[in-house]
Amino acid sequence: MPHIRAKSVENIKLPAQVGEFRYDWIAHPLKEHESALVGVTYQDKRFLIELKPKGDTLLIKPDKTTRISPTSIMKEALKNFLHVADVEVMADNLAAKKDHAKKAQPYLKDISYFIDSFPTQKEVWIEIGFGSGRHLLYQAKTHPHIQFIGIEIHKPSIEQLLKQIALQNIQNILVVDYDARLFMEFVPSNIVGKIFVHFPVPWDKKPHRRVISKTFLQEAKRALKKGGVLELRTDSPNYFHYSLDLFLQEEQADLEVTKNIEPPISSKYEDRWVRLGKDIYDIRFKALAESPPLQRDFDFTFDDFRYDEEKIKNLPLRPMVYEDYFVHFEKIYTLENNGYLVKLSFGSFDRPEHKYLLATRYGLEYYPIPPVASKANYKAHKKIEELIHG
Numbered sequence: 001m002p003h004i005r006a007k008s009v010e011n012i013k014l015p016a017q018v019g020e021f022r023y024d025w026i027a028h029p030l031k032e033h034e035s036a037l038v039g040v041t042y043q044d045k046r047f048l049i050e051l052k053p054k055g056d057t058l059l060i061k062p063d064k065t066t067r068i069s070p071t072s073i074m075k076e077a078l079k080n081f082l083h084v085a086d087v088e089v090m091a092d093n094l095a096a097k098k099d100h101a102k103k104a105q106p107y108l109k110d111i112s113y114f115i116d117s118f119p120t121q122k123e124v125w126i127e128i129g130f131g132s133g134r135h136l137l138y139q140a141k142t143h144p145h146i147q148f149i150g151i152e153i154h155k156p157s158i159e160q161l162l163k164q165i166a167l168q169n170i171q172n173i174l175v176v177d178y179d180a181r182l183f184m185e186f187v188p189s190n191i192v193g194k195i196f197v198h199f200p201v202p203w204d205k206k207p208h209r210r211v212i213s214k215t216f217l218q219e220a221k222r223a224l225k226k227g228g229v230l231e232l233r234t235d236s237p238n239y240f241h242y243s244l245d246l247f248l249q250e251e252q253a254d255l256e257v258t259k260n261i262e263p264p265i266s267s268k269y270e271d272r273w274v275r276l277g278k279d280i281y282d283i284r285f286k287a288l289a290e291s292p293p294l295q296r297d298f299d300f301t302f303d304d305f306r307y308d309e310e311k312i313k314n315l316p317l318r319p320m321v322y323e324d325y326f327v328h329f330e331k332i333y334t335l336e337n338n339g340y341l342v343k344l345s346f347g348s349f350d351r352p353e354h355k356y357l358l359a360t361r362y363g364l365e366y367y368p369i370p371p372v373a374s375k376a377n378y379k380a381h382k383k384i385e386e387l388i389h390g
């Protein structure tokens with residue numbers, strides 16, 4: 001992480017423009033001995049520089065929540081900051097290094113890519129928790145006209161798959177590093193031909209962490225086109241019975257159940273379980289009808305915000321947990337009589353959102369950008385609105 005260690009930082013003169021960086025304001029913590037934050041604008045992006053007290057010195061570094069890539073931008077922002085304050089520098093690691101930036105990964109997409117423009121030109125097939133990627137690669141090569149999406153949370157598996165995609169020059173797989181349970185709510189309705197969930201983690205002691213749940217099934221059914229299939233393959237009798245029960249709770253269901261049927265390609269897990277003589281169960285759940293279109297018009301602006309300093313200063317600094325989301329105001333900073341910055345986390349328990357709120361006389365907004373438009377984030381947003389207005 002790029003940083004400057006300073007004996008002291010004084011006379012910070014803001015706002016100030018240095019090169020492409022505008023240093024907008026400084027936010028001081030309401031509590032003593034915590035970091036101050038400097039708001040920076042670079043082209044159309046915003047981020048924070050943290051001034052962190054460490055003994056009798058200060059560490060100047062990018063704020064983790066808002067920092068942007070590549071690191072070279074952050075280094076330049078720190079270097080230029082030396083022009084807007086009297087900084088007594090003791091050490092830094094800002095010398096230009098050889099650029100070790102990884103080759104662009106055109107097939108690895110961020111969640112915002114799917115939220116902004118989900119690929120819908122071709123029929124989509126999704127594999128959840130692709131692990132070694134053996135099954136996904138096989139399917140993509142066998143069905144070149146299908147757009148595949150591989151969802152994983154295990155980074156080494158993602159790296160391994162991306163390597164194979166490049167080596168084998170495969171053009172029809174997109175990869176996303178995201179929790180599949182949340183991803184499904186961004187998939188448009190009626191565009192998916194198949195969803196593979198092969199050997200999901202059984203989570204026998206924490207069933208709420210399972211990929212397959214009532215909510216997941218509803219989203220999968222909505223995303224599948226009529227006749228599309230959700231395929232579960234598992235070696236766990238528990239997971240098999242749990243899923244079968246869940247599928248049978250549907251008003252109408254077309255299910256195919258098989259046991260120990262040899263698949264077109266077996267995964268690493270499957271090989272292991274078969275060697276150990278375990279039974280393998282499949283359930284194929286077929287979507288019987290068209291679903292209504294995906295509704296996703298969440299608005300994360302704050303209407304009717306009245307600037308009330310007392311209310312902001314007295315926000316409860318503790319986690320508030322609701323049925324399927326939470327809100328946690330973590331720290332409050334003051335912008336030298338011009339407003340407040342509030343650090344907070346919120347949304348789903350599995351994929352919490354980390355942001356700031358910027359409150360001034362002119363309004364209230366998320367900083368640096370609004371949250372991902374998920375249901376859990378929207379519920380949390382409504383609660384935040386209520387807590388701030390309340």
Ligand SMILES: C[S@@+](CC[C@H](N)C(=O)[O-])C[C@H]1O[C@@H](n2cnc3c(N)ncnc32)[C@H](O)[C@@H]1O
Binds near residue numbers: 157
């Ligand atoms: C037991 S492995 C099976 C891998 C592969 N399907 C196979 O058959 O070899 C389960 C995989 O699911 C991934 N996984 C677990 N929970 C997930 C989630 N919520 N979203 C996406 N992937 C998940 C894990 O990282 C792991 O790679």
